[in-house]
Amino acid sequence: MSQERGRLRPGILHSLTAALGAILLPHVTHLPLWCSAACAAFLGLRTMLTWRGQASPGRWTLVALALACALGIALGFGAAFGRDASVALLALMLGLKLLETQSSRDATVCICLGYFLIITNFLYSQTIPTAACMLVLMIWLTATMVSAQDRTGALGPKQCLRLAGTLLLQGLPVMLVLFLLFPRINGPLWGFPQANNSSLTGLSDRMSPGSISNLGRSDAVAFRVEFQSPMPSPASLYWRGPVLWDFDGRTWNAAAMLSTAPMQHTAKGPSINYTVTLEPHSQRWLFAIDLPRNVPDGVLLTGDYQLLAEQPVRARIRYDISSHSSYQYGLEEAPQALVRALRLPEGLNPRARELAQALLAAQRQPQAVVNEVLRMFRTQLFYYTLEPPPLGRHSVDEFLFRTKRGFCEHYASAFVFLMRAAGIPARVVTGYQGGELNPVGDYLIVRQSEAHAWAEVWLRGQGWVRVDPTAAVSPARIQRGIAAAVPEADPLPLSVRGNLEALRSLAFTWDAVANAWNQWVLGYSPDRQMELLHDLGLAHPNWRTLVILVVGLISSVLGALAFVILLRLRPAPGDPVEQLWKRFCAKLARAGAPRRISEGPQDFAQRAAKRLPSMGKEIAAITQCYIGLRYADPGPRPQEAHPKEVRRLQALIRHLRPGRGPPRT
């Protein structure tokens, strides 16, 4: 079928090159520099060749270039042939194919590769703006496809765009059905998807001075929560994350897992039911309000009540969970755990140790020691700030006795140190505290800036008890959030500050849209699909019913679209007068007086009147009216006279009731 090899018009090649360039542009940020440069060179060369009307480079040049590119990928990415390497290879091959493109068939190959590259952009970003840009580029590519098929050049660029837009618009219902009902399965099918981004913000299994205050500067969303039961007060929203046991004098580390068996616990008060949509953070922790119960399937609950996913969370996930904010647990803690909760590095922070010993000597009761330390934080001049001064080797000593300025990690760290030094088992718990209610979407947004660290002490008879030293220093942090707690000058993200009301309500709306987007477009999972089917009345859908449903819906959608599309095959409805005349002729034909093709209206009327003498008058009147409308001089105001006469003609014809055939004699 060599007819497909017709050469493309230069305009089409330019449009194709520009569209593919725009699709490749976002990839520049994650492609190796040489790849981007090579792609740019290929596109530039293509444009130049098209401009000058020169032939494409020879086949062997292209083969050599392709081999060079493949070699470059192999050397650059090595054995780790994953997502990035595939995208790089695809981009380079697209550039080379474009360089070779002469015919409309080559253009189709380029356009298919272009569609594929659009999808690969979603590997890196799936936000609404990205989606909008890519949709525009998709229409553009499709329009280029249309203009390549428009061999006679009858369509201008605008018409091609409009046709492409119409096509995609008509594809919308099909897309909706398939998107919602196409049987979804959980990936991955092959390989292992790489992390979205290695530098994701979030809590880690380590905490050193400054690590949480750094998070405090980020307004990235950590997770969003929809409450099914009434939302507890912000002060009780402790979102439990990594529990840190081991201290090396500067950094707290998470323990290698102690026990996977959750300790027995007694829950008091009503349970809180909620759904968390967690942003990917490349760690295994899931966050839940202290103390989680009803753990989702496939999630591990450790002995210290951390929730761990089977795999690091590399994609946004959604889980239902319930908690009790009032509880007692860990009454029977294992002895080795308690020993571990007392361990301190030797030879560091002597003054803090002295202080702890003095407190213990004075108070005797562990609970009293706890209260005494909290009183110290409350009464002495401790400051809560995002920008604490740096600390040296004896970090706890320096903080407690010299700088007295710190963020929650400083307070938690110093508090747990003092407890352990006083012989009270204690550990650091990190997570998030509080959250911001989005009134637009009625859900809670928890941001990285709400990252928090607190302490748990083990008291005989009470088990593990949460103590938040930050609450002693800055009650406002716990009651009203971080913006109320840190000084004005601290570098808090704009969206966290409360003083720009208009901006904030706009931000709330935008976040609600983004959340809906996350929930329904990006996070539409097999589970959500099951939920939807359940809501549709299919309690236990199996593959067969799903296939029947999809096929049935698609056929009816296509049928409706076919009707709309093919409707325009019919001739345009003609002039109303002409149609009325045709109806009149048809009536007379049924009555036995068909009009001959050669007959004008007048001749026909005379003949018909002779054949059907019973309606001679009516026939004459109708013909007169028709002739008046059709042939008479329209007069000075034709627009006004016209409709009235047409209506009269219509009435006359409607009232014409010829019998079945002429009377026979």
Add this chain to the structure above:
Amino acid sequence: MATTPMAWRSRFAQPPPGGQFPLVLTQRRVYILPTRPGLLFAATLVTMLLGCINYNLGLGFVLTFLLGGCGVLTMLHTYRNLAQLRLRPGQVEPVFAGDPAQFPVHLDNPGQIPRLSLRLECGAVRSAWFDVPAAGQQTACLAFPTLQRGVLVLPRIRVRTTFPLGLFNAWSNVDMELQALVYPRPTPGPVELPQPVGGNGGVRQHGPGQEDFAGLRDYHPGDSLRHVAWRTEARDQPLMTKQFSGQSGGEIWLDWAEMSPRLGTEERLRLLARQLLDAQALGASVGLRLPQGEFSPKPGPEHLHRCLGALALFPAH
């Protein structure tokens, strides 16, 4: 006898009377299948779908399904681009063998949308791409090369389109019942015309008193045997033809029987075609006498075409 070759005019100039034209491309006549680029597009979509499942790309699903829906719908658009067109055969002009025969087809579009980028095809022969405007008509031409005289019957042709995305190919095979009359290719170069004869019918013997002997020239195939200088032939010299002055105007008879027996049928026909054309150019009235019948001398192009048509349809042996 004389009427047989004359019947051609009615047979070839007009489309056959049968009621099948205009031929409407109804649903049953239009076929549609994916093209190779269409299959490539489908393969791309499947790959995209697998990628979306693997990397759990919600947005990827949206775009993949959107393209899929769009792709399936272009089937309707491609079909619509062809459906309900009305095809009528056009008038085929006779040609000389070797010249391309043009088969025009008129396409009427009664619908409200223009039909874009269609083409007629018949084997390797293709028309130019054309559009049919909404509620309008267009004429497309298939140019067939002709090799030999006779009747060139247009085989079933295909009208096809891949608009708007080239993913589907819609076509319809139609028999336009067109045929072209192919005249014999005239012998090249100047040839001798027979002596014109005076007005009222019958062949007259030419004596020295009527035409002036003007000399001898080399014999060309097709020269009337009556003009061959037999005497020179008797002397074993090359054949010569006697030339007479005043060979213009008047009536000329071209007679199959008087042509050199050395010439084969086809050569005779080609020579006769040349002579007919030359005589026409001189403004002479030519009569043609063939074994099947004769055309009495008349002036004018219609007569010429009638004669050439008789040559075209001359039975081969």
